[in-house]
Amino acid sequence: MNRTTEAITLAAIGDLHVTEDSRHRYRDLFAAISDEADVLALCGDLTNFGKIGEAEILAEDLRHCTIPMVGVLGNHDHECGAQEEIAKILQEAGLRMLGEQATVIEGIGFAGVKGFVGGFGRGELGPFGENAIKAFVDESREEARRLENALRSLRTERVVAVLHYAPVPDTVEGEPLEIYPFLGSSRLAHAIDRFDNVKAVVHGHAHRGTYRGATPGGVPVYNCARFVVEEAFGRQYALLEI
Ligand SMILES: [Fe+2]
Ligand SMILES: [Fe+2]
Numbered sequence: 596m597n598r599t600t601e602a603i604t605l606a607a608i609g610d611l612h613v614t615e616d617s618r619h620r621y622r623d624l625f626a627a628i629s630d631e632a633d634v635l636a637l638c639g640d641l642t643n644f645g646k647i648g649e650a651e652i653l654a655e656d657l658r659h660c661t662i663p664m665v666g667v668l669g670n671h672d673h674e675c676g677a678q679e680e681i682a683k684i685l686q687e688a689g690l691r692m693l694g695e696q697a698t699v700i701e702g703i704g705f706a707g708v709k710g711f712v713g714g715f716g717r718g719e720l721g722p723f724g725e726n727a728i729k730a731f732v733d734e735s736r737e738e739a740r741r742l743e744n745a746l747r748s749l750r751t752e753r754v755v756a757v758l759h760y761a762p763v764p765d766t767v768e769g770e771p772l773e774i775y776p777f778l779g780s781s782r783l784a785h786a787i788d789r790f791d792n793v794k795a796v797v798h799g800h801a802h803r804g805t806y807r808g809a810t811p812g813g814v815p816v817y818n819c820a821r822f823v824v825e826e827a828f829g830r831q832y833a834l835l836e837i
Contacts (some may be wrong), residue, residue, distance in 0.1 A: 603701050605755060606631065606662075607819040608832040609638025609799020612671065613653040615646065621653070625660035628832055634700050635662055635832075637690065638799035638819050639669025639709055639759025642681060650681040654688035663700045664690045667707040669759035669800060693757055697745040703837055704749035707757030708742045710783050710798070711735045714776035715764040739782035746790050753837055756787055756814075758798040765808025766818035767801040778804070788812030794837055806833070 606628045611621060628635055642649035650672075657664065672681050682692045691698050693707030713720050713735035722732040738760075746754065761767050761779030770778060778801045787793050788810050796810070799820040806827045808816040818824075821831040 602836045603633040603703055604631065605634050605636060605795070605835045605837050606832045607636040607638060607797040607817065607835065608821050608824065609669070609759065609797075610640040610802060610820040610822065611637070611653065612640055612643040613649045614643045615648045615652065618652050619656060621656040622659045624831060625656055629659075629661040632834060633662060634703070635660055635664045636705070636755065636757045636797050636819075637664065637666030638757060638797055639667050640671040640799055641666070641668065641685065642672050645672045645674035645677055645681065647677055647680055647684070650684040654684050657685065657688040657690060660689070665693055665698060665700070665705045665707065665757060666690050667693050667709050667757050667759055669709060693745065695741055695745060697748050699749070699751055702751060702753070704751035704754040704792070705757060706742060706745035706749060706754060708738050708745070710742070710758045710760030710762070711738045711780055712760065712777045713780035713782060715779065715781045718776060719781050720776065735780045735782055739780065739786045742783060743786040743789060746786065746793065749792070752792055754790065754793045755837055756793055756796040758783060758796065759800050761798050761801055761804070761816075761818065762787060762796060763808045763810055763816050766798065766804050766806070766816050768805040769803045770801050784810040787814055795835055797833070797835070
């Protein structure tokens, strides 16, 4: 175990949805975050349509962030099938993309995946019937498996999980009940609850959700979609002591 006791301030924001006409929209925000926090976590939907041009505009602004940055992509970043190129552009601007590879910053472990849909609790879709349903459920299981592997690779006392999709229904409350199954998957929470060193989970995606919830095992979950955080705090990023 890597023992460090000093708390760090984590800034987290999701759902930037950068468009091709939003040049420098987040430049001052990233500079402000750098003054207030030790690490920044980006929770996906960084671009609006998953376009290379959008990623390049965001990359320019990310260069104004002077603290370490970790992040995952969201479903919007996959829209044009250019997710690998987008990840590369953002990595070149200093963002550590999480996935199979976890990372450690200032003694805190960070593991993350995009996640996937599938539903929560008793409403979770199971792998029964048509092949298309099984493929859909496989994708949901695969993302949870990748998260679990990344978490297992960390030996730090404190770990933060970074997701795009929600791992619990608590933080999607406020969205229409009919779309809950498309906002996340309980499989992500089950993966997190297998470890006792996860201190917080940050995610995005549910723009009209609720800021705070918890996994069944009691790990705090924060919906850091910028719309949710702005509604709660009057600023676009969450600040957490880890
Ligand atoms: Fe979004
Ligand atoms: Fe999303």
